Each structure stands twice: as C-alpha cells, then as structure tokens.
Amino acid sequence: QVQLVESGGGLVQAGGSLRLACEVSGGTFSSLSMGWFRQAPGKEREFVVTITANGNNTESADSVKGRFTVSRDNTKNTVYLQMNSLKAEDTAVYYCAASWRSWGGMFRARYDYWGQGTQVTVSS
Numbered sequence: 780q781v782q783l784v785e786s787g788g789g790l791v792q793a794g795g796s797l798r799l800a801c802e803v804s805g806g807t808f809s810s811l812s813m814g815w816f817r818q819a820p821g822k823e824r825e826f827v828v829t830i831t832a833n834g835n836n837t838e839s840a841d842s843v844k845g846r847f848t849v850s851r852d853n854t855k856n857t858v859y860l861q862m863n864s865l866k867a868e869d870t871a872v873y874y875c876a877a878s879w880r881s882w883g884g885m886f887r888a889r890y891d892y893w894g895q896g897t898q899v900t901v902s903s
Contacts (some may be wrong), residue, residue: 788897892895
C-alpha cells in the first residue's frame with residue numbers, strides 16, 4: 780500500500796516562501812511520477828506542478844510558473860514543492876499525488892494515490 784505524507788505547510792506573509800515535502804512509503808518511489816495539487820475553500824482541486832519519475836521533466840500551472848519549483852530526491856523517497864513570492868491567492872490545502880504512469884500530468888484522474896494534504900495560508 781503506497782502512502783503519502785505531506786509536511787511543511789503553515790502561515791506565511793505575502794512575498795514569503797515555504798517548502799512542502801511529501802514522503803512516500805510502501806512503493807517503488809523511483810517508478811512513480813508525482814504531482815502537487817491544491818484546493819481552496821469552495822473551489823475545485825487544481826493542478827499545481829508535476830514531475831516525472833526520474834525527475835528530468837516538470838510542468839507547472841501558469842498561475843505558479845516562475846514562483847514554484849518541484850523537485851524530488853529518490854534516495855529519500857521524497858518530493859518537494861518550493862514556493863516563493865507567495866500570494867494570498869495561493870492559500871489552499873496542498874495535496875501530494877503519485878502515479879504509476881510515466882507522466883502524471885495535470886489531470887487528477889491520472890493519479891493513483893493521494894496524501895491527506897497540508898494547509899498553506901498566505902496573509903496579505
């Protein structure tokens with residue numbers, strides 16, 4: 780059973796930075812493509828970033844390009860989301876997701892496993 784546990788969320792002022800981490804257990808992490816999604820109150824869960832299993836390719840939503848960076852450490856079974864220049868509209872619960880597909884992409888249905896989420900609150 781693959782399990783994902785996010786950490787690193789919290790309260791930060793606008794313009795600040797946070798780094799989220801997602802540790803994966805119970806599966807071959809190096810075979811999983813990974814993604815981050817977020818859900819704000821009253822809104823649909825939306826795609827943020829994705830990274831291939833080998834870490835060679837990434838894709839980001841337009842709303843976070845140039846501010847958020849995804850990376851992974853296959854020796855630690857962990858994927859990271861570095862968030863810089865945070866804005867109030869980045870406030871959401873952030874979810875880590877894992878896919879057995881070589882490219883998880885931006886669609887939720889392509890992901891097989893989900894974490895419980897971590898709250899990020901950006902004060903303006």
